[in-house]
Amino acid sequence: MNIFKLIKKIFKPQSSYKVISKSDLLDILCMQFAPSKPYIALFDLNYICLSKIQAWSIWQELSMKFGTFKTGEYDCDDFAIQFTGEISRYSQRKDFAHTLCIGFCTTSKPAQHALNWFVDENNKFYFLEPQNGAIFPASGDEVVDILLR
Numbered sequence: 001m002n003i004f005k006l007i008k009k010i011f012k013p014q015s016s017y018k019v020i021s022k023s024d025l026l027d028i029l030c031m032q033f034a035p036s037k038p039y040i041a042l043f044d045l046n047y048i049c050l051s052k053i054q055a056w057s058i059w060q061e062l063s064m065k066f067g068t069f070k071t072g073e074y075d076c077d078d079f080a081i082q083f084t085g086e087i088s089r090y091s092q093r094k095d096f097a098h099t100l101c102i103g104f105c106t107t108s109k110p111a112q113h114a115l116n117w118f119v120d121e122n123n124k125f126y127f128l129e130p131q132n133g134a135i136f137p138a139s140g141d142e143v144v145d146i147l148l149r
Helices: 003-010 022-032 052-065 076-094
Strands: 019-021 040-042 046-048 102-109 113-119 125-128 135-137 143-148
Touching (some): 019 022, 052 125
Parallel strands (some): 040 143
Antiparallel strands (some): 019 046, 102 113, 102 143, 113 125
16 A cells, blocks of 8 residues: 555544644643743644654655755754655645644753654654654653744
């Protein structure tokens, strides 16, 4: 089965997606990283939450466009920024009513790193590693800055 048929099976009609407001999303992000005070920039009023399977399926489709890792030239920040841009184009191409809740973030603990994140339909925060598609929960002690267009 090709990836496009798989995605059609995974994705529900738009009317059945969980939509989260900017203020509710901000509350989730602040609670996730309390007591630290990460920089959080959210630009839209509403976002569509995705399951882990949906987020991974989108990554699977879009990662074919990524470059090859090269230290200092095309590394973690390049992967994460490119995936963020590809998500924006994907949302427009699929004509979603709201922005997909997948954003860009940086961490400085345990080490400096750039990657992506999303909040699922159960209001759980996850990191998505754009270099390999790994999805994992935040441990709570990361220091992050968060951006979502």
